[in-house]
Amino acid sequence: MTDRALVVVRAGALTTVQDQGRPGHAHLGVPRSGALDGPTAALVNRLVGNPPGAAVLETTVNGCSLRPRSAVTVAVGGAPCPVTVEGRPVPWGAPVRVPAGALLDIGTVVSGVRGYVAVSGGVAVDPVLGSRSTDLLSGLGPAPLTDGTVLPLGTPQAPPARVDAAPQPAPPAELVLRVTLGPRDDWFTPAALHAFTSRTYRVSPASNRIGLRTEGPTLERARPGELPSEGMVLGAVQVPPDGRPVVFLADHPTTGGYPVIAVVRPPDLPAAAQAAPGTPVRFVGTRRP
Numbered sequence: 001m002t003d004r005a006l007v008v009v010r011a012g013a014l015t016t017v018q019d020q021g022r023p024g025h026a027h028l029g030v031p032r033s034g035a036l037d038g039p040t041a042a043l044v045n046r047l048v049g050n051p052p053g054a055a056v057l058e059t060t061v062n063g064c065s066l067r068p069r070s071a072v073t074v075a076v077g078g079a080p081c082p083v084t085v086e087g088r089p090v091p092w093g094a095p096v097r098v099p100a101g102a103l104l105d106i107g108t109v110v111s112g113v114r115g116y117v118a119v120s121g122g123v124a125v126d127p128v129l130g131s132r133s134t135d136l137l138s139g140l141g142p143a144p145l146t147d148g149t150v151l152p153l154g155t156p157q158a159p160p161a162r163v164d165a166a167p168q169p170a171p172p173a174e175l176v177l178r179v180t181l182g183p184r185d186d187w188f189t190p191a192a193l194h195a196f197t198s199r200t201y202r203v204s205p206a207s208n209r210i211g212l213r214t215e216g217p218t219l220e221r222a223r224p225g226e227l228p229s230e231g232m233v234l235g236a237v238q239v240p241p242d243g244r245p246v247v248f249l250a251d252h253p254t255t256g257g258y259p260v261i262a263v264v265r266p267p268d269l270p271a272a273a274q275a276a277p278g279t280p281v282r283f284v285g286t287r288r289p
Helices: 038-048 190-198 266-272
Strands: 005-010 016-018 056-060 064-068 072-078 083-085 096-098 104-106 114-119 150-152 175-181 201-203 211-215 236-238 246-248 260-264 280-286
Touching: 038 056, 038 072, 038 114, 038 266, 064 114, 083 096, 175 190, 175 266, 190 260, 190 280, 201 280, 260 266
Parallel strands: 175 280
Antiparallel strands: 005 064, 005 150, 016 056, 056 114, 064 104, 072 096, 072 114, 083 104, 175 260, 201 211, 211 246, 236 246, 236 260
16 A cells, blocks of 8 residues: 655754644634745645645745655645755746655745645545644644654645646735724724734734734823733734734634734634734724724
């Protein structure tokens, strides 16, 4: 019988298994999780003939190296990076056939932050609450990859796409996040609200899958004290005591006590996955109707 598996030769800075996440469990304290750049994860799946929800690998900055135990088709997308098979360059953003035992290397990104690696058949680790995603906050799902990890693969369902390369958006030179103000914008002074939607922030190196942290103007509160913990949603912009906004991403906590000044519109969140530290960030606000 064919051994359908991937051996992790080099795990990289942070490589995790991700799919479309596990929504619907916030009442249990379980975050949604899933690929931060969902459209790219779906694209690389389509390139290798997988359904959009198949599990892929999400890499961070310096990629990873993999050795399949049987011949597979792979596609790499997201942050642009060099891709080689046995040391020979192969296309990024296109389906590539990798022979059994050959070394696939996904190199350091040229720009952006996160790469996505789809393999024909999908990564077939055991699902938890309906998802194969790694959740860094709760610890659910498979652990982040380490050197020597063996990942089982599913059975291919369809042939790979017949394309030379698929167009993908470039990582943002400036991250523009459209937000709806509230529900706790009344906790901030008028000057703070004006600064939030008119000044430029930058992506902090402390950002991760839980939240995109920012550096820039501090937002002054109009009232003292703290809120009782309340539910948090994907894209919530929470303001901790240091006054600098944090955009909640896929592994965010399901409750929180710091005021949420605004919520980012969902179509703008995938670009946040590719915003490198130092990238300018602008919040473009609209009030609730």
